Amino acid sequence: MLLREVVEAADAVSRTASRKAKIGVLAEVLRRLTPEEVPSAVGLLLAKPRQGRLGVGWRTLAAERSHAPTATLGVLDVDAAFDRLAVATGSGSAARRQTELDALAGAATAGEWDFLSRVILGELRTGALEGVLLDAVALAADRPAASVRRAAMLSGDLGEAAAVALFDGPDALEDVGLVVGRAVLPMLAATASSAADAVAATGDSSVEYKLDGARIQVHRDGDEVRIFTRTLADVTHRLPEIVDTVRGLPVRSAIFDGETLALDEDGAPRAFQETMARFGSETATAVALRPWFFDLLHLDGRDLLDEPLHVRQAELQRVAGEWRVPAVRTADPVVAEETARAALAAGHEGVMVKGVDAAYQAGRRGKSWLKVKPVLTFDLVVLAVEEGSGRRSGLLSNLHLGAHDPDGAFGPPGGFVMVGKTFKGLTDRLLAWQTAHFPTIETSRSAHTVHVRPETVVEIAIDGVQRSTRYPGGVALRFARVKGYRPDKTPAEADTIDALRALLRG
């Protein structure tokens, strides 16, 4: 298939808001692919190349390039070019990447290059990603969407599931199952405002400590152990101590779901940043990571995915009890709240509340898993606003937030110290208001940023703060979002940098 056909389909998908129409367009393209084209075409349509990330970002793409007058590139030509980009490494690789990009751009029309650029950056913005494409595969292959979804989630690869659905017959699709050693998409959680509310929704529940680390999925098959992240990257080589731990468990084969984090000398959890410094490093070993498991998807030849949580937990307790996340089974909101308080007192993030009768829904953000974390709010002052992009083009979106510095510890007394940005929590109405308001108090303007007089107070919710080298106050907001503007407050009444810094020591 020609790349042009994929690009035209993507353009058609962009032009309609109707999901059914998007699905129809995509299904038509999928039907015309050959088997060997399916994984790369799916990679293009999801802006997730089959090869993974190509080591090319917006900066590398910024160079001016010339294009072909007519469309001759095939889907497999692009796939081959992506192969060459993905393997470019070592001294001189940046120049080789540029050469390769020049060649690809030169073989593509201007419209095709615009599309390929978005694929390479990983942001197609056509309003169709995994969810929509999965339905399109089901339509094109005339198979139940649930079967395609299950195959995609259990193989961790929609491209592979699509190829099976389209070409290998109904039985082959149903036969795609859990394989020890092959990563499965992890189940995700929705948010609840309190442990009591969460238990009210999930009934008989497992209330578990929510740890502030990195998600891990650990597979063991005999002596072979593999560890995957939430996005299914293989990080086995970085976590030898977890490999050893799992090798020591009394199982032949198993798939564990859990979290890993670093503890300090007293056994208290270290800051997320310290866990990540170890988790992300190829060489650091000074800080040990330990696993905490909360689910078991497979044990000694038996898939447990469809078993209720309490059955999976009983098996987990039996084979890896000492590595389990602390958990309390209850339907009592009072007990759930007590557990949440205990989790926080032990230095953890909050709790997860899970219905004990629910199956493991790979890749879904279901209502049977609810996360509960405390929310803090602060009144801060807007220092600047950035122009939005995509659907926020033409609107002032991302706010620069400052805390009051009455004593001048980080600048002139009575000034404001930037502590973070946020674009979250804004409704269309607030975006429109911001866009009208901030230019009226503009002091200067740089490329995409309007700097303003520090007189607009906004209430911001955060999960906490972290140490920062980026911001002058040494502290940055974590997961900041707008709750609403506070026209009733003056900038002098805003919360102080000291109040935020105090959270660092909390």
Add this chain to the structure above:
DNA sequence: TTCCGACAGTGGGGTCGCAAT
């Protein structure tokens, strides 16, 4: 007819490795 589940999009801070400077 109204409600709500699932999705897509919009970006946030921090950390690492690596190549270029």
Add this chain to the structure above:
DNA sequence: ATTGCGACCCCACTATCGGAA
């Protein structure tokens, strides 16, 4: 040695479509 880029950990929230109720 330092800097900039890219990948990837963590993540919240709103708008929208279309099936469920």
